[in-house]
Amino acid sequence: MLEILLLGTAGARYVVAKQLRASAGILFNLEGKYLLFDPGPGTLVHLAKRKIYPEKIKTLIVSHKHLDHSADLNIMVDALTEGTFKKRGKVFFTEETLKEGLLLNYLKEALEEVVILRPKENYKDGPFVFRTTSQLKHTAENYGFIFELGDKKLGIITDTAYFPELSEEFKDCQYLIINVVRYEPKEGVLHLSVPEVKILLKELRPELTIITHFGMTMLKANPFKVAQSLSSELGLKVLAAYDGMRLGL
Numbered sequence: 001m002l003e004i005l006l007l008g009t010a011g012a013r014y015v016v017a018k019q020l021r022a023s024a025g026i027l028f029n030l031e032g033k034y035l036l037f038d039p040g041p042g043t044l045v046h047l048a049k050r051k052i053y054p055e056k057i058k059t060l061i062v063s064h065k066h067l068d069h070s071a072d073l074n075i076m077v078d079a080l081t082e083g084t085f086k087k088r089g090k091v092f093f094t095e096e097t098l099k100e101g102l103l104l105n106y107l108k109e110a111l112e113e114v115v116i117l118r119p120k121e122n123y124k125d126g127p128f129v130f131r132t133t134s135q136l137k138h139t140a141e142n143y144g145f146i147f148e149l150g151d152k153k154l155g156i157i158t159d160t161a162y163f164p165e166l167s168e169e170f171k172d173c174q175y176l177i178i179n180v181v182r183y184e185p186k187e188g189v190l191h192l193s194v195p196e197v198k199i200l201l202k203e204l205r206p207e208l209t210i211i212t213h214f215g216m217t218m219l220k221a222n223p224f225k226v227a228q229s230l231s232s233e234l235g236l237k238v239l240a241a242y243d244g245m246r247l248g249l
């Protein structure tokens with residue numbers, strides 16, 4: 001079983017800057033191995049609070065360069081390599097994130113491997129088997145992810161504007177985690193909003209959907225109420241994430 005711990009559920013500048021929700025990413029545990037997804041600001045602190053030791057985390061994925069997804073990358077690498085004394089860990093990130101210099105060189109050398117994410121590519125690290133989608137529509141090079149879970153699949157729809165082919169990318173997923181920054185769409189903002197998520201869910205009809213990565217308009221609308229109305233309107237199981245939420249798939 002894949003255990004999921006949502007360390008943080010903040011998205012967008014204001015909610016992250018004010019820490020109205022934590023911005024600490026998502027931790028996966030499969031067969032006793034950890035994968036940390038999008039270590040935003042505060043990840044190390046929230047791991048420490050839950051007594052999860054960073055040196056146990058061997059796999060890190062940074063979906064894109066934005067700081068709410070990457071700010072704690074360096075301190076996580078420092079911690080998991082025990083101050084660069086132990087060569088361990090794999091980081092998966094975009095070429096743009098690499099070129100931006102988001103991972104310090106002296107830390108990079110302590111890692112076992114740095115893997116550059118490419119569109120529609122398959123990856124494996126320990127028990128974690130996943131693939132990327134095509135590049136999503138965001139203000140940075142960014143991909144969605146699809147994890148293999150036995151005969152089922154978990155899709156993570158990271159930061160993106162809505163586009164009609166988006167549902168095609170995730171069509172074989174029974175479970176979805178969706179970054180829903182906005183309550184209503186806004187011209188020029190390359191993030192998903194609730195009406196767009198509704199279109200996606202109508203097409204995909206997943207067994208379970210978790211909405212997360214909330215901006216201010218979502219917090220004002222109350223994510224729990226949003227999830228409830230999506231569930232009843234679509235006849236699907238939709239849950240709103242909260243900081244520290246755990247689930248098993």
Ligand SMILES: [Zn+2]
Pocket residue numbers: 064066138140159
């Ligand atoms: Zn972003």
